[in-house]
Amino acid sequence: MKPIHLAVLAMICAMVLLASTDNTMAAADDGDASPIYGVRIPAGYRQWQLIAPAEEAAPLNEIRAVLGNTIAVNAYRDGALPFPDGTVLAKLAWKHVPSPDFASASIPGAATTVQFMVKDSKKYAATGGWGFGRFVNGKAADEAQHRTCFACHQARAKAHDYVFTRYAH
Amino acid sequence: MKPIHLAVLAMICAMVLLASTDNTMAAADDGDASPIYGVRIPAGYRQWQLIAPAEEAAPLNEIRAVLGNTIAVNAYRDGALPFPDGTVLAKLAWKHVPSPDFASASIPGAATTVQFMVKDSKKYAATGGWGFGRFVNGKAADEAQHRTCFACHQARAKAHDYVFTRYAH
Numbered sequence: 001m002k003p004i005h006l007a008v009l010a011m012i013c014a015m016v017l018l019a020s021t022d023n024t025m026a027a028a029d030d031g032d033a034s035p036i037y038g039v040r041i042p043a044g045y046r047q048w049q050l051i052a053p054a055e056e057a058a059p060l061n062e063i064r065a066v067l068g069n070t071i072a073v074n075a076y077r078d079g080a081l082p083f084p085d086g087t088v089l090a091k092l093a094w095k096h097v098p099s100p101d102f103a104s105a106s107i108p109g110a111a112t113t114v115q116f117m118v119k120d121s122k123k124y125a126a127t128g129g130w131g132f133g134r135f136v137n138g139k140a141a142d143e144a145q146h147r148t149c150f151a152c153h154q155a156r157a158k159a160h161d162y163v164f165t166r167y168a169h
Numbered sequence: 170m171k172p173i174h175l176a177v178l179a180m181i182c183a184m185v186l187l188a189s190t191d192n193t194m195a196a197a198d199d200g201d202a203s204p205i206y207g208v209r210i211p212a213g214y215r216q217w218q219l220i221a222p223a224e225e226a227a228p229l230n231e232i233r234a235v236l237g238n239t240i241a242v243n244a245y246r247d248g249a250l251p252f253p254d255g256t257v258l259a260k261l262a263w264k265h266v267p268s269p270d271f272a273s274a275s276i277p278g279a280a281t282t283v284q285f286m287v288k289d290s291k292k293y294a295a296t297g298g299w300g301f302g303r304f305v306n307g308k309a310a311d312e313a314q315h316r317t318c319f320a321c322h323q324a325r326a327k328a329h330d331y332v333f334t335r336y337a338h
Contacts, residue, residue, distance in 0.1 A: 050236065054277075055232060105224065111337075156270045164268070
Protein backbone atom coordinates (compact mmCIF):
# COMPACT_ATOMS: atom_id res chain seq x y z
CA MET A 1 0.00 0.00 0.00
CA LYS A 2 1.36 3.44 -0.93
CA PRO A 3 2.12 5.84 1.94
CA ILE A 4 -0.53 8.30 0.72
CA HIS A 5 -3.18 5.56 0.78
CA LEU A 6 -2.09 4.54 4.24
CA ALA A 7 -2.29 8.14 5.39
CA VAL A 8 -5.81 8.56 4.00
CA LEU A 9 -6.85 5.28 5.58
CA ALA A 10 -5.37 6.37 8.90
CA MET A 11 -7.36 9.62 8.71
CA ILE A 12 -10.56 7.72 8.02
CA CYS A 13 -9.75 5.44 10.92
CA ALA A 14 -9.22 8.38 13.22
CA MET A 15 -12.56 9.85 12.17
CA VAL A 16 -14.39 6.59 12.71
CA LEU A 17 -12.76 6.10 16.08
CA LEU A 18 -13.53 9.64 17.17
CA ALA A 19 -17.12 9.16 16.11
CA SER A 20 -17.35 5.87 17.94
CA THR A 21 -15.54 6.73 21.16
CA ASP A 22 -16.00 10.42 21.76
CA ASN A 23 -19.73 10.83 21.68
CA THR A 24 -20.23 11.85 25.27
CA MET A 25 -23.92 11.15 24.95
CA ALA A 26 -23.24 7.47 24.31
CA ALA A 27 -24.02 5.62 27.50
CA ALA A 28 -24.09 2.05 28.66
CA ASP A 29 -27.50 0.55 28.01
CA ASP A 30 -28.24 0.02 31.67
CA GLY A 31 -26.84 3.39 32.68
CA ASP A 32 -28.17 5.44 35.51
CA ALA A 33 -28.13 9.26 35.35
CA SER A 34 -26.65 11.40 38.10
CA PRO A 35 -28.96 13.74 40.04
CA ILE A 36 -28.75 17.46 39.19
CA TYR A 37 -26.50 16.89 36.14
CA GLY A 38 -27.95 13.91 34.32
CA VAL A 39 -24.49 12.49 33.64
CA ARG A 40 -24.43 8.83 32.58
CA ILE A 41 -21.56 6.35 32.56
CA PRO A 42 -19.97 6.74 29.10
CA ALA A 43 -19.57 3.57 27.06
CA GLY A 44 -15.99 2.31 26.84
CA TYR A 45 -14.50 4.67 29.41
CA ARG A 46 -12.28 1.92 30.85
CA GLN A 47 -10.40 1.91 27.52
CA TRP A 48 -9.57 5.63 27.69
CA GLN A 49 -6.01 6.83 28.10
CA LEU A 50 -4.44 7.43 31.47
CA ILE A 51 -4.13 11.04 32.59
CA ALA A 52 -2.60 10.24 35.99
CA PRO A 53 -2.81 7.86 38.95
CA ALA A 54 -3.33 9.17 42.49
CA GLU A 55 -3.70 8.06 46.08
CA GLU A 56 -6.16 9.09 48.73
CA ALA A 57 -5.11 8.61 52.35
CA ALA A 58 -7.28 7.49 55.28
CA PRO A 59 -10.15 7.27 55.87
CA LEU A 60 -10.76 6.44 52.20
CA ASN A 61 -7.47 4.58 51.57
CA GLU A 62 -7.86 4.46 47.85
CA ILE A 63 -5.74 4.05 44.75
CA ARG A 64 -7.15 6.01 41.86
CA ALA A 65 -6.64 6.57 38.19
CA VAL A 66 -8.00 9.41 36.10
CA LEU A 67 -8.64 8.52 32.46
CA GLY A 68 -9.71 10.90 29.71
CA ASN A 69 -11.51 10.64 26.38
CA THR A 70 -9.71 11.76 23.22
CA ILE A 71 -10.87 15.37 23.58
CA ALA A 72 -9.50 15.43 27.13
CA VAL A 73 -6.17 13.87 26.16
CA ASN A 74 -5.72 16.34 23.30
CA ALA A 75 -6.53 19.26 25.59
CA TYR A 76 -3.93 18.13 28.11
CA ARG A 77 -1.40 17.63 25.31
CA ASP A 78 -2.03 21.13 23.97
CA GLY A 79 -2.32 22.78 27.39
CA ALA A 80 -5.76 24.01 26.34
CA LEU A 81 -7.66 25.78 29.13
CA PRO A 82 -10.57 25.90 29.57
CA PHE A 83 -11.12 22.30 28.49
CA PRO A 84 -13.27 22.20 25.33
CA ASP A 85 -16.86 21.01 25.25
CA GLY A 86 -16.94 17.25 24.91
CA THR A 87 -14.14 16.70 27.40
CA VAL A 88 -14.92 13.81 29.72
CA LEU A 89 -12.72 12.76 32.63
CA ALA A 90 -13.23 9.51 34.52
CA LYS A 91 -11.89 8.93 38.00
CA LEU A 92 -11.72 5.25 38.94
CA ALA A 93 -11.13 4.43 42.60
CA TRP A 94 -10.30 1.20 44.37
CA LYS A 95 -9.55 0.25 47.95
CA HIS A 96 -5.81 0.19 48.39
CA VAL A 97 -4.73 -3.24 49.60
CA PRO A 98 -1.34 -4.86 50.22
CA SER A 99 0.07 -6.85 47.33
CA PRO A 100 0.08 -10.57 48.19
CA ASP A 101 3.27 -10.90 46.14
CA PHE A 102 5.43 -8.00 47.28
CA ALA A 103 5.51 -6.57 50.80
CA SER A 104 6.25 -2.94 49.90
CA ALA A 105 3.58 -2.70 47.18
CA SER A 106 -0.09 -1.80 47.33
CA ILE A 107 -2.52 -2.63 44.58
CA PRO A 108 -6.19 -2.03 43.71
CA GLY A 109 -8.68 -3.99 45.78
CA ALA A 110 -12.45 -3.68 45.46
CA ALA A 111 -13.72 -0.86 43.26
CA THR A 112 -15.34 1.91 45.30
CA THR A 113 -16.56 4.72 43.03
CA VAL A 114 -16.32 5.78 39.41
CA GLN A 115 -16.78 9.49 38.88
CA PHE A 116 -17.09 11.61 35.76
CA MET A 117 -16.73 15.25 34.81
CA VAL A 118 -18.38 16.20 31.52
CA LYS A 119 -17.68 19.56 29.89
CA ASP A 120 -20.66 21.29 28.29
CA SER A 121 -20.29 25.03 28.70
CA LYS A 122 -23.94 25.75 27.87
CA LYS A 123 -25.70 22.93 29.65
CA TYR A 124 -23.63 23.28 32.80
CA ALA A 125 -23.04 27.05 32.70
CA ALA A 126 -23.98 27.40 36.39
CA THR A 127 -21.20 25.02 37.49
CA GLY A 128 -18.19 26.21 35.53
CA GLY A 129 -19.26 24.28 32.45
CA TRP A 130 -18.94 20.92 34.16
CA GLY A 131 -21.46 18.24 34.93
CA PHE A 132 -20.63 15.66 37.57
CA GLY A 133 -21.56 12.03 38.06
CA ARG A 134 -20.63 9.76 40.93
CA PHE A 135 -21.42 6.05 40.63
CA VAL A 136 -21.15 3.09 42.98
CA ASN A 137 -21.64 -0.32 41.36
CA GLY A 138 -23.07 1.42 38.31
CA LYS A 139 -25.70 3.29 40.33
CA ALA A 140 -25.64 7.05 40.68
CA ALA A 141 -25.06 8.42 44.17
CA ASP A 142 -27.76 10.58 45.71
CA GLU A 143 -28.42 14.27 45.21
CA ALA A 144 -26.81 15.30 48.50
CA GLN A 145 -23.49 13.82 47.37
CA HIS A 146 -23.74 15.54 44.01
CA ARG A 147 -24.31 18.88 45.72
CA THR A 148 -20.76 18.68 47.11
CA CYS A 149 -18.90 18.24 43.79
CA PHE A 150 -18.78 21.71 42.34
CA ALA A 151 -18.25 23.59 45.59
CA CYS A 152 -15.04 21.69 46.25
CA HIS A 153 -13.75 21.91 42.69
CA GLN A 154 -14.57 25.62 42.68
CA ALA A 155 -12.81 26.28 45.97
CA ARG A 156 -9.63 24.36 45.16
CA ALA A 157 -9.13 23.98 41.41
CA LYS A 158 -10.75 26.98 39.72
CA ALA A 159 -7.42 28.14 38.23
CA HIS A 160 -7.14 24.86 36.31
CA ASP A 161 -10.70 25.02 34.94
CA TYR A 162 -12.00 23.26 38.07
CA VAL A 163 -9.95 20.12 37.32
CA PHE A 164 -7.56 18.80 39.97
CA THR A 165 -5.68 16.27 37.87
CA ARG A 166 -2.56 17.17 35.88
CA TYR A 167 -1.16 14.93 33.18
CA ALA A 168 1.52 12.54 34.48
CA HIS A 169 4.46 12.74 32.08
CA MET B 170 -22.83 4.64 5.12
CA LYS B 171 -24.37 1.17 5.35
CA PRO B 172 -23.69 -0.83 8.51
CA ILE B 173 -21.79 -3.49 6.54
CA HIS B 174 -19.51 -0.85 5.05
CA LEU B 175 -18.92 0.64 8.47
CA ALA B 176 -18.11 -2.80 9.83
CA VAL B 177 -15.61 -3.48 7.05
CA LEU B 178 -14.05 -0.06 7.58
CA ALA B 179 -13.82 -0.70 11.31
CA MET B 180 -12.06 -4.02 10.63
CA ILE B 181 -9.57 -2.31 8.34
CA CYS B 182 -9.03 0.33 10.98
CA ALA B 183 -8.39 -2.28 13.61
CA MET B 184 -5.85 -4.01 11.35
CA VAL B 185 -4.07 -0.75 10.55
CA LEU B 186 -3.99 0.24 14.19
CA LEU B 187 -2.70 -3.15 15.27
CA ALA B 188 -0.01 -2.95 12.62
CA SER B 189 0.95 0.56 13.66
CA THR B 190 0.82 0.24 17.43
CA ASP B 191 1.52 -3.37 18.26
CA ASN B 192 4.74 -4.02 16.46
CA THR B 193 6.90 -4.61 19.49
CA MET B 194 9.97 -3.99 17.39
CA ALA B 195 8.87 -0.41 16.73
CA ALA B 196 11.01 1.85 18.88
CA ALA B 197 11.48 5.54 19.41
CA ASP B 198 14.13 6.84 17.05
CA ASP B 199 16.49 7.78 19.82
CA GLY B 200 15.83 4.61 21.80
CA ASP B 201 18.42 2.90 23.89
CA ALA B 202 18.39 -0.92 24.20
CA SER B 203 18.44 -2.70 27.55
CA PRO B 204 21.47 -4.87 28.40
CA ILE B 205 20.97 -8.65 28.18
CA TYR B 206 17.53 -8.38 26.54
CA GLY B 207 17.88 -5.66 23.90
CA VAL B 208 14.45 -4.22 24.81
CA ARG B 209 13.80 -0.69 23.49
CA ILE B 210 11.19 1.85 24.55
CA PRO B 211 8.17 1.12 22.33
CA ALA B 212 6.77 4.06 20.38
CA GLY B 213 3.48 5.37 21.74
CA TYR B 214 3.44 3.35 24.95
CA ARG B 215 2.08 6.32 26.96
CA GLN B 216 -1.15 6.02 24.93
CA TRP B 217 -1.69 2.38 25.89
CA GLN B 218 -4.60 1.32 28.06
CA LEU B 219 -4.37 1.14 31.84
CA ILE B 220 -4.00 -2.31 33.36
CA ALA B 221 -3.76 -1.07 36.97
CA PRO B 222 -2.24 1.60 39.17
CA ALA B 223 -0.08 0.68 42.17
CA GLU B 224 1.91 2.18 45.01
CA GLU B 225 5.37 1.39 46.27
CA ALA B 226 6.15 2.30 49.88
CA ALA B 227 9.40 3.68 51.31
CA PRO B 228 12.19 3.87 50.41
CA LEU B 229 10.98 4.27 46.82
CA ASN B 230 7.75 6.14 47.63
CA GLU B 231 6.31 5.83 44.17
CA ILE B 232 2.97 5.96 42.42
CA ARG B 233 2.90 3.64 39.46
CA ALA B 234 0.73 2.69 36.55
CA VAL B 235 1.01 -0.40 34.40
CA LEU B 236 -0.17 0.06 30.82
CA GLY B 237 -0.47 -2.64 28.17
CA ASN B 238 -0.46 -2.82 24.39
CA THR B 239 -3.51 -4.23 22.59
CA ILE B 240 -2.23 -7.80 22.77
CA ALA B 241 -1.75 -7.43 26.52
CA VAL B 242 -5.18 -5.90 27.08
CA ASN B 243 -6.87 -8.64 25.07
CA ALA B 244 -4.98 -11.32 27.01
CA TYR B 245 -6.11 -9.84 30.33
CA ARG B 246 -9.68 -9.59 29.02
CA ASP B 247 -9.66 -13.23 27.94
CA GLY B 248 -7.74 -14.50 30.97
CA ALA B 249 -5.16 -15.93 28.57
CA LEU B 250 -2.14 -17.43 30.32
CA PRO B 251 0.65 -17.57 29.35
CA PHE B 252 0.51 -14.14 27.73
CA PRO B 253 0.91 -14.47 23.94
CA ASP B 254 4.00 -13.40 22.04
CA GLY B 255 3.81 -9.70 21.27
CA THR B 256 2.50 -8.79 24.70
CA VAL B 257 4.21 -5.68 26.05
CA LEU B 258 3.62 -4.25 29.51
CA ALA B 259 4.88 -0.82 30.56
CA LYS B 260 5.32 0.17 34.18
CA LEU B 261 5.52 3.93 34.67
CA ALA B 262 6.72 5.19 38.04
CA TRP B 263 6.73 8.62 39.62
CA LYS B 264 7.74 9.98 43.00
CA HIS B 265 4.66 10.19 45.15
CA VAL B 266 4.17 13.77 46.33
CA PRO B 267 1.43 15.53 48.29
CA SER B 268 -1.23 17.23 46.21
CA PRO B 269 -0.93 21.02 46.55
CA ASP B 270 -4.72 21.22 46.23
CA PHE B 271 -6.00 18.52 48.56
CA ALA B 272 -4.37 17.49 51.84
CA SER B 273 -5.34 13.82 51.83
CA ALA B 274 -4.27 13.20 48.22
CA SER B 275 -0.94 12.21 46.71
CA ILE B 276 -0.13 12.66 43.05
CA PRO B 277 2.71 11.86 40.64
CA GLY B 278 5.84 13.99 41.05
CA ALA B 279 9.00 13.51 39.01
CA ALA B 280 9.16 10.43 36.79
CA THR B 281 11.62 7.86 38.13
CA THR B 282 11.70 4.78 35.89
CA VAL B 283 9.82 3.34 32.96
CA GLN B 284 10.05 -0.43 32.69
CA PHE B 285 8.91 -2.89 30.05
CA MET B 286 8.24 -6.61 29.80
CA VAL B 287 8.18 -7.96 26.26
CA LYS B 288 6.89 -11.47 25.53
CA ASP B 289 8.79 -13.45 22.92
CA SER B 290 8.76 -17.08 23.87
CA LYS B 291 11.60 -18.03 21.51
CA LYS B 292 13.93 -15.07 21.91
CA TYR B 293 13.58 -15.01 25.68
CA ALA B 294 13.12 -18.74 26.30
CA ALA B 295 15.71 -18.70 29.11
CA THR B 296 13.72 -16.14 31.13
CA GLY B 297 10.18 -17.45 30.97
CA GLY B 298 9.61 -15.91 27.53
CA TRP B 299 10.05 -12.36 28.84
CA GLY B 300 12.57 -9.69 28.01
CA PHE B 301 13.01 -6.81 30.42
CA GLY B 302 13.97 -3.18 30.00
CA ARG B 303 14.43 -0.57 32.68
CA PHE B 304 14.88 3.05 31.64
CA VAL B 305 15.69 6.26 33.47
CA ASN B 306 15.24 9.45 31.45
CA GLY B 307 15.12 7.34 28.30
CA LYS B 308 18.44 5.63 29.03
CA ALA B 309 18.66 1.93 29.80
CA ALA B 310 19.84 0.98 33.27
CA ASP B 311 23.01 -1.09 33.58
CA GLU B 312 23.44 -4.83 33.23
CA ALA B 313 23.61 -5.45 37.00
CA GLN B 314 20.11 -3.99 37.42
CA HIS B 315 18.79 -6.08 34.54
CA ARG B 316 20.18 -9.24 36.14
CA THR B 317 17.72 -8.77 39.01
CA CYS B 318 14.50 -8.63 36.94
CA PHE B 319 13.78 -12.23 36.14
CA ALA B 320 14.94 -13.74 39.43
CA CYS B 321 12.37 -11.67 41.32
CA HIS B 322 9.52 -12.24 38.84
CA GLN B 323 10.36 -15.97 38.85
CA ALA B 324 10.39 -16.21 42.64
CA ARG B 325 7.16 -14.28 43.21
CA ALA B 326 4.94 -14.31 40.12
CA LYS B 327 5.63 -17.53 38.23
CA ALA B 328 2.04 -18.75 38.64
CA HIS B 329 0.79 -15.69 36.73
CA ASP B 330 3.28 -16.12 33.87
CA TYR B 331 5.86 -14.04 35.79
CA VAL B 332 3.60 -10.95 35.76
CA PHE B 333 2.72 -9.29 39.06
CA THR B 334 0.02 -6.95 37.82
CA ARG B 335 -3.64 -7.97 37.67
CA TYR B 336 -6.24 -6.02 35.72
CA ALA B 337 -8.04 -3.42 37.85
CA HIS B 338 -11.76 -3.81 37.19
